[in-house]
Amino acid sequence: MDMEKSFLSKLKTYFIFAGPVTIAFFTVVILPFIYGIYLTFTDWNGISATHSFIGFQNYLQVFKDKVFWTSFLLTLKYVFFSVILINAIAFFLAYLLTSGIKGQNFFRAGFFTPNLIGGILLGFIWQFVFSNILAYIGQHFNLPIFSASWLTDPNKAFWALVIVTVWQYSGYMMVIYISGFMNIPRDLLEAASIDGANSYHRLKNIILPLMVPSFTISVFLTLQRGFMVYDINLSLTNGGPYKSTELISMHVYNTAFLSQQYGIGQAEAFFLFAVVAIVTLLQVYFSKKMEVES
Amino acid sequence: MKRKEYILNGIKLIFLSIVFVLYIFPFFIVLINSFKERKDILLNPMMMPNKLNLSNYIDAYTKMDYLHAFANSLIITVFSVLLITLLSSMTAYIFVRRKWKFNQFMFFFMVASMIIPFQGIMIPLVKIYGSVGMMDNKWSLIYMYIGFGASLAVFMYHGFIKSIPVELEEAATIDGCSQLQTFFKIVFPLLKPTTVTIAILDILWIWNDFLLPYLVLISPDQRTLPLSVFYFYGTYTIEYGPAMAALMIATIPVIIVYLIMQKQIIKGVLQGSIK
Numbered sequence: 175m176d177m178e179k180s181f182l183s184k185l186k187t188y189f190i191f192a193g194p195v196t197i198a199f200f201t202v203v204i205l206p207f208i209y210g211i212y213l214t215f216t217d218w219n220g221i222s223a224t225h226s227f228i229g230f231q232n233y234l235q236v237f238k239d240k241v242f243w244t245s246f247l248l249t250l251k252y253v254f255f256s257v258i259l260i261n262a263i264a265f266f267l268a269y270l271l272t273s274g275i276k277g278q279n280f281f282r283a284g285f286f287t288p289n290l291i292g293g294i295l296l297g298f299i300w301q302f303v304f305s306n307i308l309a310y311i312g313q314h315f316n317l318p319i320f321s322a323s324w325l326t327d328p329n330k331a332f333w334a335l336v337i338v339t340v341w342q343y344s345g346y347m348m349v350i351y352i353s354g355f356m357n358i359p360r361d362l363l364e365a366a367s368i369d370g371a372n373s374y375h376r377l378k379n380i381i382l383p384l385m386v387p388s389f390t391i392s393v394f395l396t397l398q399r400g401f402m403v404y405d406i407n408l409s410l411t412n413g414g415p416y417k418s419t420e421l422i423s424m425h426v427y428n429t430a431f432l433s434q435q436y437g438i439g440q441a442e443a444f445f446l447f448a449v450v451a452i453v454t455l456l457q458v459y460f461s462k463k464m465e466v467e468s
Numbered sequence: 469m470k471r472k473e474y475i476l477n478g479i480k481l482i483f484l485s486i487v488f489v490l491y492i493f494p495f496f497i498v499l500i501n502s503f504k505e506r507k508d509i510l511l512n513p514m515m516m517p518n519k520l521n522l523s524n525y526i527d528a529y530t531k532m533d534y535l536h537a538f539a540n541s542l543i544i545t546v547f548s549v550l551l552i553t554l555l556s557s558m559t560a561y562i563f564v565r566r567k568w569k570f571n572q573f574m575f576f577f578m579v580a581s582m583i584i585p586f587q588g589i590m591i592p593l594v595k596i597y598g599s600v601g602m603m604d605n606k607w608s609l610i611y612m613y614i615g616f617g618a619s620l621a622v623f624m625y626h627g628f629i630k631s632i633p634v635e636l637e638e639a640a641t642i643d644g645c646s647q648l649q650t651f652f653k654i655v656f657p658l659l660k661p662t663t664v665t666i667a668i669l670d671i672l673w674i675w676n677d678f679l680l681p682y683l684v685l686i687s688p689d690q691r692t693l694p695l696s697v698f699y700f701y702g703t704y705t706i707e708y709g710p711a712m713a714a715l716m717i718a719t720i721p722v723i724i725v726y727l728i729m730q731k732q733i734i735k736g737v738l739q740g741s742i743k
């Protein structure tokens with residue numbers, strides 16, 4: 175199919191078809207990324223016209239910053255619990271919803287609903303639920319656990335954030351697990367049943383190994399989204415009370431745009447990028463190793 | 469055996485119904501309180517409204533500049549998605565059909581870049597586009613969505629185009645179609661399933677996106693729906709009634725579209741997740 179002989183006609187074909195995407199991709203993703211590397215070595219404050227080159231000082235400052243590490247560890251804790259809970263619940267729901275139960279399409283649609291609505295709105299909706307509804311229930315039915323709003327207690331506010339995240343994403347991951355379940359050959363399960371395997375054995379020896387690809391995707395997505403979460407954090411707790419729920423993405427935003435330390439903020443962003451890249455690549459690498467053919 | 473299965477199914481159904489209620493409960497709570505006055509909300513947020521009072525909605529609608537925000541969201545989403553699918557499919561096509569070294573390199577480069585999180589580029593992005601005066605404009609935002617959305621779209625189209633036999637296109641070429649005509653008359657229609665999947669994923673992403681519009685759009689008349697809810701909520705936090713109504717009018721259009729296109733949306737998400 176190669177009709178272009180000369181370099182010029184090749185160039186012309188390339189630009190007709192791929193020109194706009196190439197330009198947008200380079201100016202929106204690559205150029206800022208490279209410029210971002212440069213910014214981490216400067217002391218730019220966002221306003222002044224000049225900035226000077228300061229070497230690795232920003233990185234050093236990030237590593238010495240206790241608040242940054244608190245925020246980073248909190249994010250790790252948040253990612254850990256939300257990834258486990260989302261995937262466990264999503265897997266379980268998908269398991270129930272592929273067993274031929276009545277109304278399964280209705281349930282699937284219902285559990286997916288939170289994903290249609292942006293994080294900002296979800297955060298505000300739950301802010302009302304936590305500070306008005308649950309507090310009301312706690313006070314009127316004498317349930318001490320709910321009597322004060324969870325969002326004013328540093329420890330409970332963290333769990334509020336986890337709950338909302340699990341509620342938001344478990345329906346999405348459920349859809350991924352449903353497709354995994356549907357790809358398991360029926361005759362394999364039937365043959366196992368005839369051979370006398372009970373449902374626990376079928377789950378352990380057939381279903382789980384064949385579901386590894388679904389786990390790979392779903393864990394990858396939840397890891398990435400967990401590290402990057404910003405909008406729910408902003409509208410549900412706004413990092414409060416007393417910065418006790420300020421996750422890393424919000425910390426980066428605040429450092430750069432509120433404290434106007436763009437160089438430091440960008441250094442933090444790159445640190446985050448490196449962590450996410452390493453964690454997700456390792457996860458995909460090890461899960462791929464576990465995949466089997468049916 | 470039959471009886472046991474029957475009971476087991478009953479337990480499953482009850483369990484799923486409870487979880488379902490838990491999932492829908494927050495929306496329901498916002499809905500009932502959106503009709504109530506502030507004092508009723510504070511007195512008992514669980515109580516059903518005693519009449520269908522729409523004043524909160526009128527309040528939220530006007531103060532949010534709802535129609536304007538809705539139109540902005542619609543324009544941004546529609547143009548971004550149209551351009552992402554159109555331009556990315558053309559790019560993927562030339563990447564598959566011309567095995568030039570450069571094309572292979574570009575494809576690899578775009579796929580590799582997908583690992584860069586938005587937080588890693590947002591600060592320089594604001595600085596660069598601020599310094600060339602391209603902020604606070606929805607067309608700049610659409611341009612950025614093309615840049616951010618192209619990689620995944622090219623990747624998904626690439627996988628699909630590879631499976632299309634080349635003979636059809638050769639026949640079209642012999643019949644005198646130019647390259648662009650071949651693409652639009654023969655290839656693009658064949659890509660429809662992938663286009664639908666990408667469109668659904670991108671609509672969900674762009675319609676609900678917060679951080680990028682929050683950084684780029686500054687003046688109130690440029691705001692998208694999520695932004696307008698955010699600013700409205702910030703200003704009227706104590707006015708629970710209108711705040712609840714604002715959440716509802718931002719949610720309802722999405723729910724309506726979902727009720728109509730439920731099957732396609734779930735299918736699109738499903739196919740998108742397998743890639």
